[in-house]
Amino acid sequence: MRRLFLIAVPYLWLVALFLIPFVIVLKIALSDVALARPPYMPQLDISGGWDAIVGFFAALDFENFVFLTTDDLYWKAYLSSLQIAGLSTILTLIVGYPIANAMARSAPEWRPTLLMLVILPFWTSFLIRVYAWMGILSNEGLLNQFLLWTGIINEPLTILNTNTAVYIGIVYTYLPFMILPIYSALERMDDSLLEAAEDLGCSRFTAFWLVTIPLSKNGIIAGCFLVFIPTIGEFVIPSLLGGSQTLMIGKVLWEEFFSNRDWPVASAVAVILLLILVIPIILFQRNEQKQREAEG
Amino acid sequence: MTQTVFAPWDDPSEKPLIQFKNVTKRFGEFTAIDNQTQDIFEKEFFALLGPSGCGKTTMMRMLAGFEAPTEGQILIAGQDMSNVPPNKRAVNMMFQSYALFPHLSVWENIAFGLKREGKDKDTIAARVEEMLRLTRLSKFAQRKPHQISGGQRQRVALARSLAKAPKLLLLDEPLGALDKKLRKETQFELMDIQEKTGTTFVIVTHDQEEAMTVASRVAVMDEGKIIQVAPPSQIYEAPNSVYVADFIGEVNLIKGRAVARKAEPVATPAVEAEAAVAEAVAPAPAPVDGPQPNEMGEWLQNKLLFPFLGKRDPRPKRLPPPAPEEKSAPAPVTADAPPPGGLALHWADGRPPIIATNGDTAMDGETVTLALRPEKMAIAKTKPDTTNALKGKVIDIAYLGNVSTYHVELENGTMVRAQMANTRRISRRDITWEDEVWVSFSETSGVVLRD
Numbered sequence: 248m249r250r251l252f253l254i255a256v257p258y259l260w261l262v263a264l265f266l267i268p269f270v271i272v273l274k275i276a277l278s279d280v281a282l283a284r285p286p287y288m289p290q291l292d293i294s295g296g297w298d299a300i301v302g303f304f305a306a307l308d309f310e311n312f313v314f315l316t317t318d319d320l321y322w323k324a325y326l327s328s329l330q331i332a333g334l335s336t337i338l339t340l341i342v343g344y345p346i347a348n349a350m351a352r353s354a355p356e357w358r359p360t361l362l363m364l365v366i367l368p369f370w371t372s373f374l375i376r377v378y379a380w381m382g383i384l385s386n387e388g389l390l391n392q393f394l395l396w397t398g399i400i401n402e403p404l405t406i407l408n409t410n411t412a413v414y415i416g417i418v419y420t421y422l423p424f425m426i427l428p429i430y431s432a433l434e435r436m437d438d439s440l441l442e443a444a445e446d447l448g449c450s451r452f453t454a455f456w457l458v459t460i461p462l463s464k465n466g467i468i469a470g471c472f473l474v475f476i477p478t479i480g481e482f483v484i485p486s487l488l489g490g491s492q493t494l495m496i497g498k499v500l501w502e503e504f505f506s507n508r509d510w511p512v513a514s515a516v517a518v519i520l521l522l523i524l525v526i527p528i529i530l531f532q533r534n535e536q537k538q539r540e541a542e543g
Numbered sequence: 544m545t546q547t548v549f550a551p552w553d554d555p556s557e558k559p560l561i562q563f564k565n566v567t568k569r570f571g572e573f574t575a576i577d578n579q580t581q582d583i584f585e586k587e588f589f590a591l592l593g594p595s596g597c598g599k600t601t602m603m604r605m606l607a608g609f610e611a612p613t614e615g616q617i618l619i620a621g622q623d624m625s626n627v628p629p630n631k632r633a634v635n636m637m638f639q640s641y642a643l644f645p646h647l648s649v650w651e652n653i654a655f656g657l658k659r660e661g662k663d664k665d666t667i668a669a670r671v672e673e674m675l676r677l678t679r680l681s682k683f684a685q686r687k688p689h690q691i692s693g694g695q696r697q698r699v700a701l702a703r704s705l706a707k708a709p710k711l712l713l714l715d716e717p718l719g720a721l722d723k724k725l726r727k728e729t730q731f732e733l734m735d736i737q738e739k740t741g742t743t744f745v746i747v748t749h750d751q752e753e754a755m756t757v758a759s760r761v762a763v764m765d766e767g768k769i770i771q772v773a774p775p776s777q778i779y780e781a782p783n784s785v786y787v788a789d790f791i792g793e794v795n796l797i798k799g800r801a802v803a804r805k806a807e808p809v810a811t812p813a814v815e816a817e818a819a820v821a822e823a824v825a826p827a828p829a830p831v832d833g834p835q836p837n838e839m840g841e842w843l844q845n846k847l848l849f850p851f852l853g854k855r856d857p858r859p860k861r862l863p864p865p866a867p868e869e870k871s872a873p874a875p876v877t878a879d880a881p882p883p884g885g886l887a888l889h890w891a892d893g894r895p896p897i898i899a900t901n902g903d904t905a906m907d908g909e910t911v912t913l914a915l916r917p918e919k920m921a922i923a924k925t926k927p928d929t930t931n932a933l934k935g936k937v938i939d940i941a942y943l944g945n946v947s948t949y950h951v952e953l954e955n956g957t958m959v960r961a962q963m964a965n966t967r968r969i970s971r972r973d974i975t976w977e978d979e980v981w982v983s984f985s986e987t988s989g990v991v992l993r994d
Contacts, residue, residue: 437640437642439638439639439640439642440642440644442607442609442629442636442638442642443636443638443642443644444644444655445609445628445629445630446607446629446630446634446635446636446656446704447630447635447655447656447659447703447707448630448656448659448660448707449630449659450630453659457655458644461646462644462645462646464646541689
């Protein structure tokens with residue numbers, strides 16, 4: 248009984264915070280747009296009795312999903328999102344891994360401080376930090392001023408409102424999500440393993456490649472998913488730092504909801520996005536499970 | 544075939560495999576190794592023994608190449624190792640934590656070093672199989688390190704470090720993680736493997752029993768210095784300092800002032816006996832030291848009783864002179880008559896000094912320490928007939944099964960431990976707490992050391 252209760256708690260949590268909202272969104276996606284409040288049809292009216300319920304379900308259709316395939320904006324946005332998310336994940340890994348490695352190899356008394364420094368940006372609002380990047384990356388921004396002053400460039404670089412700015416923003420924002428799991432994997436690693444590898448004939452580099460990388464594999468996988476999954480649906484960074492050519496599904500979604508007030512199409516976009524994300528989420532969960540089994 | 548004792552360190556023509564030449568290692572302000580010179584020979588099983596922080600691990604890490612000496616030189620097979628990185632040395636190390644690669648199977652762990660050498664697959668497979676057989680791990684080849692027991696992991700680590708057939712194998716506290724029984728078994732296994740492979744082993748340990756069991760020579764270290772290097776029996780029986788005596792096994796340390804004893808005795812029973820023989824051969828004029836009759840007695844003897852008793856012999860009555868074999872027998876060792884030479888240790892006021900023959904007579908007049916092993920002391924309720932017998936009181940008895948250790952407080956308050964084999968059942972033991980006892984030991988059982 249007690250066990251059943253313990254298992255029930257997370258399931259109730261999932262039902263209340265995931266399944267019910269998802270059903271609502273799915274229902275809107277199957278509805279039609281309407282000039283009303285809320286801006287879609289049909290509305291479920293239980294007081295109308297059995298007929299009303301049957302009529303309600305009859306009015307639902309997959310029209311919006313069909314519509315998504317007719318306009319190439321949507322699948323292009325999906326592809327572009329996947330591409331941006333994929334590339335930023337790789338960039339975050341390239342930037343984050345050396346940081347995590349350096350932290351894990353630093354003197355133990357320094358580690359809490361370094362860890363805090365990684366988490367420190369979370370203490371300020373995400374929005375403010377992205378705005379700060381606008382100040383840094385704009386034509387008259389700090390970066391251009393600095394580069395002009397050093398004489399490296401004569402003309403200010405156009406970074407803001409390009410995909411480059413989006414990548415910078417994403418890498419900056421999601422870096423801690425990459426560093427932390429890799430750090431925790433590397434920190435557990437016994438330093439003598441590297442010495443043993445060297446002792447057995449490895450150079451520093453091959454020791455890193457044959458020992459450090461494989462042993463931090465689970466951390467790398469976890470970090471990549473933690474960056475990749477939220478980045479696909481990222482909306483704030485592309486809309487603030489990106490330009491008109493930056494095509495990301497999160498931005499499309501936002502525009503459908505708030506500019507076009509087409510809730511059913513927006514919901515359909517969201518449902519497809521979720522279906523796309525289910526795959527990496529399942530893979531992520533499987534990785535976590537495997538890791539736990541390996542440790543247990 | 545003559546059995547030769549393995550002692551290359553005593554042979555000046557033997558070339559050492561490893562040479563430490565005035566090696567100093569500092570970590571910032573801290574001096575880990577202080578100007579040490581030491582040779583280690585081929586096929587030796589050399590133990591570096593000392594408490595934690597004595598520099599033994601640093602010595603080993605310098606051999607492996609993980610640390611470079613601040614000053615001095617390390618030569619392996621005559622080659623200076625200064626600029627040779629760990630992966631270019633014919634030295635392998637077995638780590639204290641074993642450092643097995645958790646993502647690789649037992650087989651892959653053992654093959655790791657061989658693969659780095661770029662050997663072909665068949666050679667690697669054959670060598671790994673050989674190592675698995677040597678360490679009796681064939682059954683576990685495909686397991687991951689976390690799927691095998693501690694003892695098996697230890698053997699994998701050994702197999703992995705031996706796979707490349709190194710000239711020198713370093714073992715860093717290799718048995719520390721094993722329980723006592725397994726450790727003992729593994730010690731003998733290690734010796735066996737060392738003998739089979741003919742590899743030179745250098746082992747670092749803080750466990751003196753382990754060092755004594757496995758090593759051909761033990762180097763006792765303290766604060767970055769090697770205090771004594773000797774085979775285990777010498778380290779135990781003839782420590783060169785109080786530190787070594789105290790570090791290796793249990794020891795009683797009795798302080799006192801040394802007085803050199805004359806090599807030729809002043810008066811011994813043997814000399815007295817000789818004088819007596821001389822007297823017997825050529826009788827001197829009647830000495831008057833025996834009991835003599837008074838006047839009345841003499842009159843009675845001479846005038847009345849001489850027909851029956853004969854004339855009185857004026858010489859005093861004496862024991863017959865000793866037979867020649869009796870004369871050449873060593874003087875009986877008694878508390879009153881120890882053999883000549885050695886040192887007398889004045890350890891307490893008003894008590895007879897302790898006589899010890901193992902000690903430099905040059906220490907005459909100095910304050911010295913007598914190191915005595917508990918098992919070389921006997922304990923009895925009555926005063927025994929030995930050179931040294933000290934009176935004391937039993938304070939504590941530690942029953943260890945095969946032996947019992949008696950903690951005895953001597954009359955001057957010094958605590959000593961005497962160990963006796965429990966040859967009788969415990970219920971038959973006649974010495975108990977608070978008993979007045981005599982702790983005795985021969986003049987050769989202890990070693991007198993400078994402070």
